[in-house]
Amino acid sequence: MRRLTGNRPGGSLKTGIVFDIRRYSIHDGPGIRTTVFLKGCALSCWWCHNPESQASRPEVVLHEARCIRCGACVETCPHGAVAWVDGVPVTDRSKCDACGTCTRECHAEAREVAGREMTIEQVLAVVERDRPFYDESGGGVTLSGGEPLLQPHFTAGLLAAAKRHGLTTVLDTSGHAPWESLERLRGDVDLFLYDLKLVDALRHRRYTGVSNHRILANLRRLSELGHQIVLRMPVVPGITDDPENVQAVRDLATSLPRLARVDLLPYHRIGVGKYLRLDRTYQLLHTDSPTRERMDEIASFLAAGGLPVGRD
């Protein structure tokens, strides 16, 4: 595997860094779909449930419950990056370059490399396997992440190839990318799933690490160009669910030239274990899922503004 360092955009013209391909996705666009998760995201949202998708480079992930303490990783690591600590093999991430040696030797699959370099053809070969299910259901392929637009060449190439294969295409994006990245691929996207988290610029920067200026401009432009968009709003108690933000989301959504449905995604702590696997800390340890009542309130408030609302 090619060695990648830092959090710069991953992938080349012909290959991308994929961290998961999941078949039978039924909530990422119409019908039965295969969702391709691309690795790397410029945002670092506090509530992110896929932290292994954030860094562009491949990373070793440890599933401790599977580990049988055989020590093969300690013995075979060519960089001496794995050592016993309190009876558990622990990776020194400053020495690990995710070469994958330990994952091959780890028969229990306790060690996995999150992130694999794949060509467009390799991805499509997996996607094509469920063709009969797409035919039956009107499904196809969804690109998600991470942030697919952080690998703009690969994403554009994959979408164009999927279209040539006659597949329906969905792009799940934060919208945080230069307009040029969207411009070159928007013709090959049937539906955008577009995140709308916080409308206030300062709060957006605080909780996601980036400004939302470009995100909101790109959204308006896509809508002006007539693209079909579903807005996805994560409802995170204490961060995105306050009346000001909900009001701002409603105002923004209703001001778009083309009516977009808003899907509400309730925050959940499903990602906690994944942060541990990456030896990272989790910032929302004391936040719970929103109550059903709060979800209902937000849904009715948005609906009262004339917006179609999707609930999960």
Added chain:
Amino acid sequence: MRPDGTDGVSELTFLMLDVVDEMRLLQPSASIQVSAQSPDAFLERATRIIATGFGQPSVFNHDLIVRELTRHGKSLEDARNGGSSGCVEVGAFGKENYNLTGYFNLPKLLELLLHDGKDPWSGQQLGPRTGDPRAFRTFDDLFGAFERQLRHFVAIKTHGNDVVERLFAERMPAPFLSLLIDDCIATGRDYHDGGARYNTSYIQGVGLGTVTDALSALRRHVFGTGAVSMELMLRGLEADFAGHERLRQLLLNKTPRYGNDDDAADDLMVRVFEAYFGAVDGRPNTRGGTYHINLLPTTVHVYFGSVIGATPDGRRAGAPVSEGVSPVQGADRQGPTAVLRSVAKMDQVRTGGTLLNQKFTPALLADDAGRRGLVQLIRTYFRLGGHHVQFNVVDADTLRAAQAHPETHRDLIVRVAGYSDYFCDLGRALQDEIIARTEHQAV
């Protein structure tokens, strides 16, 4: 389906589904027979019942059943009037004596051939001496030995069946039943003595997933990479993997396994199927009919597993073998579409019924997208030539078992508030929460 081949769904069909929904009877168990012409509303009504976790109705592909029955020699009209009964076996209702004559332990054959025909549990020489497995040079040598064991035991089985069939025919006539089954009166022969219009004997293969994965492990690690010598494999099996946990994990996790839409494993499933079909199908019985195969276990996969030692797929001694045509428990890790694609590689039209169990967690079926997905999965599987599928919505007890034994439950996908993930990969606290919620949702 009506005898003229048109869609037979009517108002009565929906009333009967209402009754199934309301009564929740374990017996008689309810099933629906779906054809390409069946309206979506019919399937959608049925999936609403399935989604409640009742495990019923099970779903059958009537178009395929008609083809199975006509291949067995039934007239088209008799085939259309027929269907599945009992478990998943097919017959021409009211015109046929079709018997399940017994279950056939496929993984046991592998255990015997790995011991030169000798049963390590009883110490008896049960099968033919097919040679010391350490002397096999190629995987084909080994598979040839498997086929010899197979033919040997099918011959014993059918010979025994001949005796039993004659006993029924001569000592246990069924005059009342003979009044009701065509053409016993016209031919003047008893139901048990070939009086019915059609007379089929079925032998039910059990453990297809287990034997496929075991063969795949041997092919990959012993004859392919050479990472495991036959000697080491045999020692690991004999020790029930005690002191060989790393070997067991290799077999479990680094082997192409049936149920993942991976041709490297599925081609072996097809090969076992063809061998089994070839050994059984078309043999004459004593009632003027013939033998056919089906692949269903009822509950005998538990008993069969209890009389087999550890197997090369990493299964421990005494553990259940796989059931029906389903993958080994926990071996399928690519979701339901991959399972259906794998199973559909079998030419099921040449069976008299196959049984496929799919597990879902309740939250995956809780919303419209989930139920619509279920309808689309069924439609696609049937278009690919599937015979039957039933959806078991897992309960809290299953999730607790998954918590305790993750290795056999790696396939369980849960959906939590908008995100899906594998249950076994979640943190303990979240698992507990999902268990509690599942219990709460139970009906």
